[in-house]
Amino acid sequence: MGLKAFLSKLFAAYTVKKMDRWKFNAVAYQQKTLTQLIKQAKNTSFGKDHRFSSILSYQDFKKNVPIYDYEDLKPYIERVIEGEKNVLWPGKPQYFAKTSGTTSGVKYIPISKESMPQHIKAARNALLSYIYETGKTDFVNGKIIFLQGSPRMDKKAGIQFGRLSGIVANHVPKYLQKNRLPSYGVNCIEDWENKVDAIVEETVNEDMRLISGIPPWCQMYFDKLLIKTGKSKIKDVFPNFKLFVYGGVNYEPYRSRLEESLGFKVDSIETYPASEGFIAFQDSQKDKSLLLLADAGIFYEFIPTDEFFNEKPTRLSLGEIELNKNYAIILSTSAGLWAYSLGDTIKFVSKNPYKLLVTGRIKHYISAFGEHVIGEEVELALLSVAKQEKLEITEFTVAPQVNPPKGELPFHEWFVEFVETPKDLQQFALKVDAVLQQKNIYYKDLINGKVLQPLIIKPLRPASFISIMRKEGKLGGQNKVPRLANDRNLADKLEPYITII
Structure with a gap:
């Protein structure tokens, strides 16, 4: 076993033990998170408008803060975009994640200096949980690829903005940079098909061991690799490919075709990242459910999906949810989103710890x-x-x-x-x-x-x-x-x- 593999096992054991503190005490950590968020934001414009100084409980929070979607929060966000400070969160955001909204056109989601590290930590801990459970460390000694958006940033009013995956690319830990592909120049190619072609050229002769991305776009990458090499299976191109990390869509519609292209069944880790926050990840190969991140600067609420479009829907905290029931997920975050409707629907399959499955979109x-x-x-x-x-x-x-x-x-x-x-x-x-x-x-x-x-x-x-x-x-x-x-x-x-x- 190499030094990197040995150290990764030690770090994985330390991290998983540390995670257990909140993993099995999620409700208490959620109460603590709400208190901290309210305290930090009470002097912001939003905090003053919603009387944060008078909020002492979750019941108070529900009375003072209605459910918001992007359009509702847009007047506040536009003030931040224009350079105003202390609007939704103390100071200015570190970034804006630019997303394509289905109902609101382009959205600009704030990411603060407090919330940015949570994205990196969650992605890291997903890999460490895998190492701890399986003992498999082969992927740390080979090349890693993230099929993602361009890391090039634009700037407005002193705030950088870009795609979430591109923002995260600028924060990949140094110990991963040496093994990470594609190169910065290739990653900045805007046209997706040209970008995938360039990634194929850059990776075809490398020892790829971990591949991460949204399944349909990974399939495009694999198809182009097979055409380029004349091989029939990816296992003949990347014989040491060990781990597939994905998120954003359900893997199952793509699994059979991907595995047919690969020529074998690869271990996989599902993640649940969003521009608004990193919500959950698969912490075990023994089941497909995702561990809710209860200590990541996000306070969660849940609305039964059959009530979502009611004038006054039921709002539940984590401790009030029922298993195997569909809920719309609502977030309040350390980036200044408050009672924000993410648009996703989930259902919990476990309470000890709290684990979920993503079931769709509330508007889909x-x-x-x-x-x-x-x-x-x-x-x-x-x-x-x-x-x-x-x-x-x-x-x-x-x-x-x-x-x-x-x-x-x-x-x-x-x-x-x-x-x-x-x-x-x-x-x-x-x-x-x-x-x-x-x-x-x-x-x-x-x-x-x-x-x-x-x-x-x-x-x-x-x-x-x-x-x-x-x-x-x-x-x-x-x-x-x-x-x-x-x-x-x-x-x-x-x-x-x-x-x-």
Whole structure:
């Protein structure tokens, strides 16, 4: 065992033991976090506007601070962008993370000198937890690649701004810099396809052992590597590739194709980072749930998803949640976001420690007829049947067809890019529909009541979603295809890509 591997095991044991202090006392640490956040921000403009000095409990906090989304906080954020100090958090932010909002256009999410280290620490601790549990350290002696946005920063009013992954790239610890790829110059290439081509050239002859990124964009990287080398499997290109770290989307829709490209099953770690804060990571290879980071400068609240759009929804602290129930997650952070609706939905599967699964986006659902079908349900329905039929799915999305042109009953229209289209597509669709009915009683009632007809699958040509993302300027980086929507904005753009069977 080399020195680096030996030291990493010692550091992993120390870190995991330190994590146990809050891991099994999460509720107490959350109460402490809220108190600290209120104390630090009481003299800010937001703190004065919401009478932080009078807040002594979580109940007080709920009375004084309503739920905010980005549009609600925008007047405060615009003041910060213009250079004003002490608006949402003491002083000025260290960065603004620039994100593409689905409803608000470009968003500028503040990152403070207090919150920035939490992003780095969480990513580090995810790897250390893996080392501690498995004892595997081979990846520390080889090359590491992060498929991410450009690290180049712009500046306004003295505050740097850029993509979150690019900001984080500027804070990678020195002990990882020597082994890290791609180079700074390649990482700064803005066009995603040109960037991936350059990364292939730079890494093809390296000893890559850890690869990190959003699964569909990693798949693009692997595809280009295989074309470049003429190899049939990534294991022949990177024989020492040991660990895949990912986040941003559910891995399961991509797993079979990725593993087919790799030629083996690689260990993986799921992370749950957001520009607003690093929320959770997978701390064990024994289950897929993610450990909620209860001591990371974030106070969490949870709203039952079926109440989210109510005028006065129920707001719960961590100690009040129930297992296996879907919640919208709300954040108050050490960067100055307050009761901020992240837009994600999660469900807890454990309380000791608190561990969760990400189930979708609160605005990504179909409820054209009151069915409220969510991302978790459509993914399970399609992937479970695809697994039974031994079919691979490249990508998919679902939208309602409310007014079919032939005057038939409305239906859910599924746009699916198969690696190989099922021989009997209609039978395949009926099986998927049966699973969806089993998972969602409201959808089942609409089918039985002849309000909806069973779902219809439209197969797409290869690379259809990549073509759409390219046209939209959303290829690569942190961009993702929405699994489902209550409108047809994406669906209508996909119509020309449907294949005729």
